Amino acid sequence: xxxxxxxxxxxxxxxxxxxxxxxxxxxxxxxxxxxxxxxxxxxxxxxxxxxxxxxxxxxxxxxxxxxxxxxxxxxxxxxxxxxxxxxxxxxxxxxxxxxxxxxxxxxxxxxxxxxxxxxxxxxxxxxxxxxxxxxxxxxxxxxxxxxxxxxx
Amino acid sequence: xxxxxxxxxxxxxxxxxxxxxxxxxxxxxxxxxxxxxxxxxxxxxxxxxxxxxxxxxxxxxxxxxxxxxxxxxxxxxxxxxxxxxxxxxxxxxxxxxxxxxxxxxxxxxxxxxxxxxxxxxxxxxxxxxxxxxxxxxxxxxxxxxxxxxxxxxxxxxxxxxxxxxxxxxxxxxxxxxxxxxxxxxxxxxxxxxxxxxxxxxxxxxxxxxxxxxxxxxxxxxxxxxxxxxxxxxxxxxxxxxxxxxxxxxxxxxxxxxxxxxxxxxxxxxxxxxxxxxxxxxxxxxxxxxxxxxxxxxxxxxxxxxxxxxxxxxxxxxxxxxxxxxxxxxxxxxxxxxxxxxxxxxxxxxxxxxxxxxxxxxxxxxxxxxxxxxx
Numbered sequence: 017x018x019x020x021x022x023x024x025x026x027x028x029x030x031x032x033x034x035x036x037x038x039x040x041x042x043x044x045x046x047x048x049x050x051x052x053x054x055x056x057x058x059x060x061x062x063x064x065x066x067x068x069x070x071x072x073x074x075x076x077x078x079x080x081x082x083x084x085x086x087x088x089x090x091x092x093x094x095x096x097x098x099x100x101x102x103x104x105x106x107x108x109x110x111x112x113x114x115x116x117x118x119x120x121x122x123x124x125x126x127x128x129x130x131x132x133x134x135x136x137x138x139x140x141x142x143x144x145x146x147x148x149x150x151x152x153x154x155x156x157x158x159x160x161x162x163x164x165x166x167x168x
Numbered sequence: 169x170x171x172x173x174x175x176x177x178x179x180x181x182x183x184x185x186x187x188x189x190x191x192x193x194x195x196x197x198x199x200x201x202x203x204x205x206x207x208x209x210x211x212x213x214x215x216x217x218x219x220x221x222x223x224x225x226x227x228x229x230x231x232x233x234x235x236x237x238x239x240x241x242x243x244x245x246x247x248x249x250x251x252x253x254x255x256x257x258x259x260x261x262x263x264x265x266x267x268x269x270x271x272x273x274x275x276x277x278x279x280x281x282x283x284x285x286x287x288x289x290x291x292x293x294x295x296x297x298x299x300x301x302x303x304x305x306x307x308x309x310x311x312x313x314x315x316x317x318x319x320x321x322x323x324x325x326x327x328x329x330x331x332x333x334x335x336x337x338x339x340x341x342x343x344x345x346x347x348x349x350x351x352x353x354x355x356x357x358x359x360x361x362x363x364x365x366x367x368x369x370x371x372x373x374x375x376x377x378x379x380x381x382x383x384x385x386x387x388x389x390x391x392x393x394x395x396x397x398x399x400x401x402x403x404x405x406x407x408x409x410x411x412x413x414x415x416x417x418x419x420x421x422x423x424x425x426x427x428x429x430x431x432x433x434x435x436x437x438x439x440x441x442x443x444x445x446x447x448x449x450x451x452x453x454x455x456x457x458x459x460x461x462x463x464x465x466x467x468x469x470x471x472x473x474x475x476x477x478x479x480x481x482x483x484x485x486x487x488x489x490x491x492x493x494x495x496x497x498x499x500x501x502x503x504x505x506x507x508x509x510x511x512x513x514x515x516x517x518x519x520x521x522x523x524x525x526x527x528x529x530x531x532x533x534x535x536x537x538x539x540x541x542x
């Protein structure tokens with residue numbers, strides 16, 4: 017019985033491999049029988065885009081994203097009419113201070129306050145009014161938009 | 169001002185010793201409310217000139233809300249308690265100023281209903297909001313009764329509903345219970361001294377200027393049961409003066425009966441129950457009277473079969489605010505109030521309070537919070 021050297025055992029198939037590669041590259045794909053559903057393109061608000069574009073390190077950005085994810089969670093469990101927009105703003109200020117004071121996040125993102133303010137103004141406006149069920153939902157979406165913009 | 173008509177068997181309010189028993193004084197015939205026919209007629213004439221209507225019947229028909237309260241349970245008082253859960257019953261009167269209290273309570277209710285409806289003010293076009301008041305001010309009734317009563321133009325106590333309504337429309341409307349350092353007094357708490365700050369001569373100068381800031385826009389007389397029902401169904405509180413004494417005991421559904429004797433007294437009406445089953449049980453519709461003697465009565469406060477009217481997403485909130493009975497799920501009438509059969513209170517002077525020149529809705533300057541992040 018004769019044996020071929022191991023390092024030559026596959027090389028005789030090389031031309032076939034090359035041919036298969038060319039055929040593959042020239043292959044025109046067949047359209048799938050069912051259409052491929054692409055996610056609907058939601059237009060990101062300019063304010064969210066600007067927040068997303070702030071220069072922030074991923075580590076800091078994710079920590080700030082966590083804060084706003086928690087805010088969204090609390091808002092989703094708040095009773096309609098329980099708070100006003102003014103009270104929500106005060107909440108955010110206190111949560112912000114408690115979360116950030118004395119940590120490396122302090123002063124880490126110049127312009128963050130104004131950028132986040134723009135997002136909430138875009139979603140909720142500036143009326144100081146009780147947050148009924150629909151407005152609470154919008155507040156949740158605003159917090160989630162901030163979280164999403166910061167998540168790296 | 170015209171003649172004051174003291175009800176038969178009544179006398180003008182006496183000089184009081186401290187801590188006098190107010191209920192006993194009303195029972196004894198001292199008049200907190202009396203008739204002033206010329207004031208009533210002037211009120212109606214002035215409102216016909218302003219709005220075209222002197223009565224709720226006319227206003228309701230012209231504006232297509234006549235009958236809107238038929239067979240319904242109307243509870244506009246919830247608009248007050250959702251925002252100011254501690255506002256009622258408020259402190260007990262120390263003197264015979266029930267007309268001031270009743271007028272202020274009715275003004276507060278109409279104002280809160282307007283804000284809750286979110287509609288722009290009919291004159292200013294502004295969306296209005298609830299005025300801020302601290303906890304003490306809230307427990308003292310949110311708005312000042314004495315700041316209306318100051319304009320009674322005599323040095324004693326007692327007044328008429330018609331005259332008080334005219335004052336609230338032209339001279340002194342809703343004053344938030346707060347400190348007014350620029351005017352030299354603090355209205356946060358309702359006190360005898362505060363009540364008696366003015367009387368024979370009404371305020372002038374800066375006090376009078378403050379008085380006209382939040383006036384009631386219109387009043388109309390409610391002459392019939394149906395008018396009272398429809399006014400309340402549309403968020404218009406009632407300011408009433410009359411002679412009926414009420415029992416201090418409520419039955420299992422918060423209903424009281426007429427008591428022996430008479431009270432020359434003013435009270436606001438803050439709800440109406442015209443449901444078929446109520447009329448079957450009590451032989452009549454029911455009107456919710458709010459007294460100004462703090463917690464003067466006792467008995468159940470549950471509104472019959474009212475759990476089904478509690479919005480599912482508000483139940484826990486309303487329980488925490490004391491609006492809903494946690495045990496039964498029913499909505500409760502405020503402390504110090506009671507339901508009365510309409511026929512038992514059919515002879516009172518009744519004025520519906522329309523919109524108030526209220527407080528414009530506030531705007532935030534922005535959403536920045538002084539973030540430590542940057």
